[in-house]
Amino acid sequence: MSAGGVLFLIIGLLTVLAGLLSRRIWRVAAAPMYRNPDAVEPSDLRFQIGQVVGVVIGVGFTIAGIWLLAGSADTADPEAETSSAEVVTCEQLLAQVSSGDTSSLDATRSTLEELADRHGLSLEENETTDEVDHPGSDDSTTIVTTSLVLRGDGTEGLGVVWVDTDGRGELVTDRACTG
Structure with a gap:
């Protein structure tokens, strides 16, 4: 199993999740810093753009992670291991x-x-x-x-x-x- 593939997969899934929950994340992380959080809360458009960008980037990372994991599964083939022992120096x-x-x-x-x-x-x-x-x-x-x-x-x-x-x-x- 490829560590890079797992890392990309985790980053991708977390990015999708963060994109979908951007308003809740703002309310928990940023809103307590303001006296009147409703007055400084980003617009609905900003949250929608954040959701779309987060989902697109997250899906890209997830696909890359799956691709890397699939590629590492191909190299873990037992026949490939026997042929690597025959590598000429x-x-x-x-x-x-x-x-x-x-x-x-x-x-x-x-x-x-x-x-x-x-x-x-x-x-x-x-x-x-x-x-x-x-x-x-x-x-x-x-x-x-x-x-x-x-x-x-x-x-x-x-x-x-x-x-x-x-x-x-x-x-x-x-x-x-x-x-």
Whole structure:
């Protein structure tokens, strides 16, 4: 059971109750502070608006609480618990990447895609291209950096950076475990 869901549910129900009983709450809490409470009592319109707003906000919180509780019931499934014991760590992924083919960017990508499929992970890819001018000449070098990250649901990821300098590719790191 989700503590957040229970909290939202309680807040929602109390807000609905406060909206519906706003006039009584004012009479008990605020009226004793005045000599003539009838002269300073808020208008009927103010109480009606308070009721509508309280009920709408309270129903929203109640629905959110029920939704959170229903979501936590799904994660409490026994099958989900057995699969969470099979979560692969970054170090295990690192060993599997090291034993795979990382001779080229395509081979590295293929190795990581296989690992992603095998362990139910996602593969995130980001590529940047930089043009570096050589000092004192018109020549330049093109550097393409490709970052590949294997990431699971709420787990740390394994980052792999491949750098291609003018057609000469090189795996720079396969040791970056990211949070």
